Amino acid sequence: MMDRRALLLTSLQLTLLAPFARLANAAADKNSRFVLVILRGALDGLAACAPYAESQYHNLRGPLALGAPGTEGGVLKLDGTFGLHPSLTNLHALYQARELTVLHAVATPYRERSHFDAQKVLEAGKLTPAATDGGWLNRALAVMHGAGDTRGAVALNDTVPLVLRGDVAVNTWAPSRLQNADEDLLARVRRLYEAVDPPLASKLNEALDARAIAGDAANGQMGGGSQQPVTPLVNAAARFLKSPEGPRIAVIDVGGWDTHANQGGAQGNLATRLKGLDAGIQTLKTELGPVWADTTVLVVTEFGRTVAVNGTRGTDHGTAGVAFLAGGGIKGGRVVSDWPGLAARELYENRDLKPTIDLRRVFKSVLAERFGVAESALERAVFPDSANAAPLEHLTA
């Protein structure tokens, strides 16, 4: 195999990885939409986007290894090194249409292996899991509001996930099969809350607003739980993002990625989950229609999984993993990575894919390029202690 850096770091990617320069001038589009998809449980990045051409890949992965492009159950080719999991056919089509960028060997600053702490770091946008007073996306909203841009956000969930918690009020919406309360009761409860418990009143009012927009987007679908199909949530997200008065930012949680045992290869447990994710992204594109052109979707997870298969045909908690950036207006069709490779000496603590791109650089890039959040604000207010994590340049624009 060629020297990995010569192979992967094309001149374009070198530009991408260069220190950030001109953010303040980036003209943010007022029509921009953003969908953050959080895969809870740690998606196996080496299964979602496999370095099929690396010799160590097949040895280390054993029964989980995916075949070369063109073979039965083989990966869907991205370039000479990487291929997508065969379940990700829609994402592959997006890649070919330059509407998908794969970011590999990415990680938050967190270096331990607890799901729960890792998710806190991912969502709070701080260096340690101890800081959980609010999420980076809420702080970004506060900055935008301060600049006169009053767009809102919605969590496709019963409650607000940490990434969206904070000073700015955020909507929640999840599919419901309950019979609506009658108008008179609702009015009385609102009055009661406004008099006795203002925090409850504002939450109830937000929920009523959200429901007015979502309508019956997912009527009859089940809500709640950690492992629900993505599609009903995506349908609702599209309704919100298309609405002229609606939020411009949506967060979707999808659980069930913790594949310690019998993970499967081209078929099996993880393959089924990936198929659901793939269908969800395609549904989002379809449902958004022309708005897809203004939309950026970022799919992230708390960390990757071990490079080697474990003793039970699964993978254990690891470090670096993969992220997907999709959307109508992005500069896609690329794998963005400072790929460390799978050689033993390159593994983190002798077992994990080594992190080479800080996920905060990706978050910053989206906020700067799509929403015009100034670099100074990104560093000061949104991601404290992130001076060494400059935005990736020209990721989406």
Next chain:
Amino acid sequence: MLSLEAAIAANRFGLGARPQDGAAIGNDPRGWLDAQLTAAARAASPPTTQQPASAGVLLKFRDLRVARQAAAQVRASFAQGQRKAPPASANDGGNAPPASPGIDEQAIKEFREFVRENYIAQVNERHRRAIESDTPFVERLVHFWSNHFAISADKQLVGPICGLYEQEAIRPHVLGNFHTLLLAAERHPGMNLYLDNTTSMGASSGAAELARRRGRTLGLNENLAREILELHTLGVDGGYTQHDVTEFAKVLTGWSIGGQIGQRGLPGGQRAAALLGDPGKPGEFFFRPIMHEPGDKTVLGQKYKERGVSEGEQVLARLAVHPATAHHLATKLARQFVADEPPAALVDRLASIYLKNDGELVPVYRALIAADESWKEPLAKYKTPQDFVLSTFRALNFVPERPETLIPFLTEAGQRPFTPGSPAGWPDTAAAWDGGDALLKRVEWAGAVGRRVGDRRNALELASAVLPTSADERTIAGIRNAESGGQALALLIAAPEFQRR
């Protein structure tokens, strides 16, 4: 109305007041809680229905699952029009209608019903006990520890035994020593299956060697070891390393289940069975020496000599009385029963009492009851969806004829019974539950309850029986001025003083 302390005892330490509880609590709320911590009090709250043992359920589940998988395979080949699978009998072909000959529809249906019936029976038992209990503080402790040692029914293998796991591994030990509780939880098939330990084996074990001869590489799965350290004992900042996780995983290899349950990967056939030795008691904890990693291990700086199953017992015994464990458990108890941000001084006090008593739990509960911090804020916590529902039925003082009718709402509200979805269990802070959509659903559900039973209840009288004296006069006025009995009841259930505790 309930005095402030009576309301805290009934609501924050319990599952909500029944109309008659005010009299039982009287003017000694602390004594009322304390009295629940005795064996005699617990004997007064027996199970409401006879529950089967999890071992038998697991065995039946395994057999039904095998039959269903076979049937599903036949169905799949029909759907593909390939007819690879038996039987060979001719058919009209094409897209397979559900009743195609050869597909064992009965097996598929039986499996589905078995899973559903067991799940519902166990959820109902849990809810009935909670609604009827005269020792609601103990029920809360059962729920608390069951959630601390969480397993989740969204993993198919443990779906039919989540409630039985709580009955067998948690409930008997909540007033005992933490070490006993810890051992019971980690040994239970529910935990073993949930955190993948039944298939974890030492890379140098006899079982791995057998597999290697057949061209398969099998070995460790570190899931259980990591979650014991992170979630069940020391806590994530408890000072362990990746090396400790790996070594502890080796220690735990062989902790498994008797009979052929969950051991995919082990060789089959009679010859292999002879090599594998004693299969153990089907469906119960069983240590399989052949899967155990041989040799000495070092966990948290201490060396453990090769001693089979007792290595794991030794590590657990040490973890149980580790200061980090004491602090972790004290924090969680104080968060559950006092405040989302538990007072640091209280946590330290509880932790030191825990250590002084070698992990005995009742002294810690007594310290919690005795703590001034517990009685300061009347409405410091926001109810989880489950406790919101249970407290509603306690206020109404009746168990629904078909308690499974509660499951759809709990699912909507984000807390489908026995499915926290992760080994961390359900969160217990307001931020995790007080989203607007979830609140709106509570109001809608309150409306539905009001429509259903409101004309048979006097909501104003109920309010005075279950709300604290601190309840806002506008809350009471709202209930009084409602346009119907149903609306009045809905307003009581939706009231801020009923959502918080």
